[in-house]
Amino acid sequence: MEARDALMERVRYVGSANHKLRAGDYGFQPSHNPRPSKSPCDAVRAVLRAEASALMMNGIRRGMVSRFADGALPKYIWAIDDAGDVFEAKAKPxxxxxxxxxxxxxxxxxxRAYLVKEWKRRCR
Structure with a gap:
């Protein structure tokens, strides 16, 4: 748990206009390089920065992170909201x-199926 707490202190959710259908709703300028092949985080419902940050931190608390070396940070953090939607946070290069x-x-x-199974297992 100490390592997870330390990780939570080091990282932050900043968001990206590339994954928003309505970037202005989040305080972003519309992207000059939108990624139509990517899943917009607001396609089903708006997920504002405070909620996205809380989801990310909850993912860290449950150890839902990709492998990373000592002193480094995970590339991915996963979390599931109350509706069962699976979210992935990715480090900005x-x-x-x-x-x-x-x-x-x-x-x-x-x-998604694997992450839901792990999330439930780690909630016990």
């Missing part, structure tokens, strides 16, 4: 302590 997130889409069924 230019600043690895900053994360942006998105809802995993239907095309990632196997990963």
């Amino acid at each position: 230019e600043r690895e302590t900053d994360y942006h997130g998105y809802r995993l889409g239907d095309d990632e069924f196997e990963l």
